Amino acid sequence: MLTRPVFTPKYRRHAFFGEVRERLMQVLRETCLMRDWVVLGMEVMPDHVHLFLSVPPKWAPSDVAKILKGVSARxxxxEFPKLRRGRGGGHLWTPSFYVGSAGNISAQAIQRYIESQRKYQDDDA
Incomplete structure (x- = not known):
């Protein structure tokens, strides 16, 4: 099953730059690898994360998002205790998330969309 989780940091703060961004990507990849989920696409923006995963059908899409958010937040x-301070109140992610399964849209279209997100961020910088 192809799933597309998207989640945002608490208060949509811009938290994912440099070393934090790289480490978050590594943690997400490791979490997926441990569960035999295949990362087909990933983009970590300063204020949200897009993933495109191939996940065995035994996993509910909402459970995939909850696991990724829980492991990565912890x-x-x-590793970056400064993120605990400020408006987030010790929380990294908002309680909500979006997760969809790819059925009507081709996998290539989803990958193009995720890759295009980096371009939009670069244009805004």
Whole structure:
């Protein structure tokens, strides 16, 4: 099953730059690898994360998003304690998320969309 989780940091703050961004990408990849989920696309923007995954059908899309958010929040907040301060109140992610399964849209179209997100961020900089 192809799933597309998208989630944002608490208060949509711009938290994912440089070392934090690279480590978050690594944590997400490791989490997927441990569960035999295949990362087909990933873009970590300063204020949100897009993923495109191939996940065995035994996993509910909402469980995939919850696991990714839980594991990444724990590790990132341990390694970057400055993210605990401020408006986030010790939380990395908002309680909500979007997750969809790819059925009507081709996998190539989803990958193009995720890759295009980086271009829009570069244009805004």
């Amino acid at each position: 590790r990132i907040l341990q």
